[in-house]
Amino acid sequence: MVLLQNLINALQWGSFYALIALGYSMVYSILMLFNFAHGDIFMVGAYIGFGVASALIALTAMGAFALPGWLILVLTILFSMFLTSFVGMIVERIGYRPLRAAPRASAAITGLMIGIILETGNLALLGAQRVSFPSMIDTVTYDMGGVFVTNKKIMIVVVSLLLAGALHQFIRRTRYGMAMRAMAFDYVVVPLMGVPLNTMAAMTFALGSALAAAAGILFGVAYPVLDPYMGILIGWKAFVAAILGGRGSVMGATLAGFLLGFIEIFVAMIFPSTLRDLIAYSIVLLILVFRPHGFFGEAYSARLRL
Amino acid sequence: MESTSEKLSSPSMLSRINIRAWVSKVPLLGWLIGALIAVGLEMAIGTPLARALGLSKAPTLFGFLIMLKKPLLIPGAALYLLLIYLLPIGLIARFAAAALNRLAAILADFSTVFSILIHLALLYLALHLWSGLSDYRVLVVKLTLIAVIVTLSLNVINGYMGEFSCSHPGFMALGAYAASVFTVSLFVNDKLFGVAVLPAAIGPFFFPIALFLGGVAAAIGAMVVAIPSFRTRGDYLAIISLAFMFIVKSLIENLEVVGGPRGLGSQPDWANLPTVFVTTVICIWVINNFVRSTLGKALNAVRDNEMAADAMTVNTRRTKFLAFLFAAFWAGVAGGLFAHVLRYVNPSTFGIQKLAEVLAMVYFGGLNSVYGAIVGATSISLLGEALRPLEIFKWIIIPLLLILVMIFRPTGLIAFKEFDARQLIQPKK
Amino acid sequence: MSMLRVENMTHFFGGLRAVHNYDLKIEPGEVHGLIGPNGAGKTTIFNLITGIYNPTEGEVFLEDNKLNGLAPHEIAAMGIGRTFQNMLLWRHMTVLEHVKMARYSKIGYGLIGAFFGTPRRNREEAESEEKALKLLKMFGVAQFADQWVPNLPYGAQRRVEMARALAMEPKVLFLDEPTAGMNPEELVQMMEIIRQIKEKFDLAIFLIEHRMKVVMELCERIQTLVFGEVIAEGTPDEIQNNPKVIDAYLGKEIVE
DSSP states (O other), X not given: OHHHHHHHHHHHHHHHHHHHHHHHHHHHHHHSOOOTTHHHHHHHHHHHHHHHHHHHHHHHHHTSOOOOHXXXXXXXXXXXXXXXXXXXXHHIIIIIGGGTTSOHHHXXXXXXXXXXXXXXXXXXXXXXXXXXXXXXXXXXXXXETTEEEEHHHHHHHXXXXXXXXXXXXXXXXXXXXXXXXXXXXXXXTGGGGTOOHHHHHHHHHHHHHHHHHHHHHXXXXXXXXXXXXXXXXXXXXXXXXXXXXXXXXXXXXHHHHHHHHHHXXXXXXXXXXXXXXXXXXXXXXXXXXXXXXXXXXXXXXXXXXX | OHHHHHHHHHHHHHHHHHHHHHHTTOOHHHHHHHHHHHHHHHHHHHHHHHHHTTOSSOOSSTXXXXXXXXXXXXXXXXXXXXXXXIHHHHHHHHHSHHHHHHHXXXXXXXXXXXXXXXXXXXXHHHHHHHHTTOHHHHHHHHHHHHHHHHHHHHHIIIIISOOOOOOHHHHHHHHHHHHHHHHHHHHOOBTTTBSOSSOGGGHHHHHHHHHHHHHHHHHHHHHHHHTGGGTOOHHHHHHHXXXXXXXXXXXXXXXXXXXXXXXXXXXXXXXXXXXXXXXXXXXXXXXXXXXXXXXXXXXXXXXXXHHHHHHTTOOHHHHHHHHHHHHHHHHHHHHHHHHHHHTEEOGGGGSHHHHHHHHHHHHHHOXXXXXXXXXXXXXXXXXXXXXXXXGGGHHHHHHHHHHHHHHHOTTOTTOSOOOOHHHHTSOOO | OOSEXXXXXXXXXXXXXXXXXXXXXXXXXXXXXXXXXXXXXXHHHHHHHTTSSOOSXXXXXXXXXXXXXXXXXXXXXXXXXXXXXXXXXXXXXXXXXXXXXXXXXXXOSHHHHHHHOOHHHXXXXXXXXXXXXXXXXXXXOGGGTTSBGXXXXXXXXXXXXXXXXXXXXXXXXXXXXXXXXXXXXXXXXHHHHHHHHHHHSOOEEEEEOSOHHHHHHXXXXXXXXXTTEEEEEEOHHHHHHOHHHIIIIIHHHHHO
């Protein structure tokens, strides 16, 4: 019973990790770089979601239009994904495009720094107090033979699976997706064939950021307290998931996101919760030592382009 | 129009060239003596001068704090900076350059080692007197020196060997806790470890041992990262090192023996300025010796092409192992100093924040360069202090600065430059 | 006693047989050539002998010391120096540092010397520098000593790589297509260099080459490799007139 309950919690956590890990992974497949500001884009996405949702709720309250809660939520997710994708494109423009020829580590540093700027900028704009995410749908708890499932949890898992699936289809079927896959195969030669590297990079950042925004809102629905530093820990963990999945693999990133969720929840179930990080990271370390290229990544060792 | 503007600009161009020309003629000795005289001047007339200029007291950090806090006082603080620091140093550099060049030549001819020691003594004296004027300055100097050690040691891995290691805060934590446990349990009456075993009076002599133990603890921990590095490179190793950092942090959080998340305090006050200074100098000396030897250059060979390094008889495993343990050792020593300067540590100090800070210092200053590490650590620490009045906006300005550096000089300000103390102390022609 | 001996070496990459029953004997002072079409497995043989891959079967001896199972750097230190087809140089190291680095295994000062700059370290480093500069002079690249290698012209880079391999004081020097990408003028110079190496250094040379002219003029014995198997072995004349070789390989070249 406890096991099943935790399974559901793990699925929920895994959804956040998976959605964020997808962003890391996609950027990696195109540019061979990790976007270290991604965790903070998740945070920005959550705040944008907060703004959009508050505005929609206020408009409804003023009687501009009458929308049911679930529709507000859907609109919030879509709107915020759209808006946050621009944040991603700006990050790419400032922090990554000028560094195409630079060592990979330098781009990692600019990413980290943009992350700090996003955190601090948010702090400067909105102040230090946490904001609480508006509740758009009422929580309904279903008792399934002693296992309690809320409608929110189901919604979170379903929405993230839908988004991951949509991304998968996008990459399989569209022209952009095909170009992305080609770029992942060889990002030096493919641009010479007429695929515009800059557009593709911007697109990828936009897509990844949109997914991160969705993750941010879903996170806000589950844990309705936002603060400017919320992206750090969850972002780094999702990054670890992206690596575990194998760099540049969409399937791998999704699965590894869920896997990390499971590891964390089950470690916390068996051991005291203070040991969660210790054991979870030890497992990650062991996995990487014995399977140094993740689960789905190709087996070659990338070197720092220095 | 054009000709007038040319005429206007040419004298200033000329004078700029002149300034550069005479600056290049001033030996290091000249700058040090200039600094010493400036500090002496500040001790003698700093406070009255500051009062006369409308400042409440002598500015602690070259007037930057005052300027940012109270913009109205900018002229006063700038004038203070000019009169106390820039003018004396400039005058010495301008008019005593010839004499000091002769002196530097005599010293260098007599004995290089002796001359280097004289230069170091002058530098220490200047730092000592300058920081003697306020406790805040002492703290800033100590923390800056520690930052130099950390940055330099991280540069060994990230710059010289070209791996992106994220484990440095973890190494520092191991060093800080190992050294603290040693000193606190042996020499201090403390809640966690009970009464002191040895009299505190002989303690300072054991402090080097404590630091050494801290370094050794960090080096042992570094094996966790070093051994996977035989098979793995690049991103995966970066994650392994990141995971290591998280593991160390949460391990300490779970160790109630050393205070858990509440931290460990009441370290004895032994990390005084001379100790920190001497440790930093030794660190720079040893690391610079190492990276200039063939064994150290092997790190570059492994970075630039491992297969070629192997084919040229370089033992790549030994090289990687050595680099990680050596760098971790110094990070551990720095951690030990850090704990004894603040006289309190807790595990949350050694997290992502610290990592971002250290990485910023390494990449700002420049990869593969001892100069770069010194410049990066000093400028980021001092900038961090000087911008303190801006509060959180400091964390927008510093990252922006770093992004600009990365865009225009992707390997940092002074990358790939050899540090040669012998050359540094030479008289200038 | 031969300098380098390979017996019955076979290697598989997964299910693919890259090298089959390869035998080799190189005598001291000999220049031995290995020719064959692209993909015949020539560089694989180099990599097998130098320890980058472990042969699935077969044994390798250097003056009766068995090399199988040793790490690449150990094999190199025992006396096999090499250059690479695509020149593996170190981007951020100077020419002088390249050549000094190849003396890594000769360093005796250890960590104490490296950390504290002992007199012994200074002596050894100075000695190594002197030898390196001598080599650079011999190869006509001494004027580049303090430059990073990517700044050098192509031919000079090739020479630096050779000087580096010789700084190891090898007993056998492996040259993997030393004239690749060279114009006729550079080609003649490179052949002259190889001849000089043979005269001035006490070593054997194992040469992979694509250009017939080079192999025929320099080598004393030649093996022809096709699909991982030696189809002919002998003196340049024998090889030139061997119908199998002409069929498999030379046919095209002679027309040219």
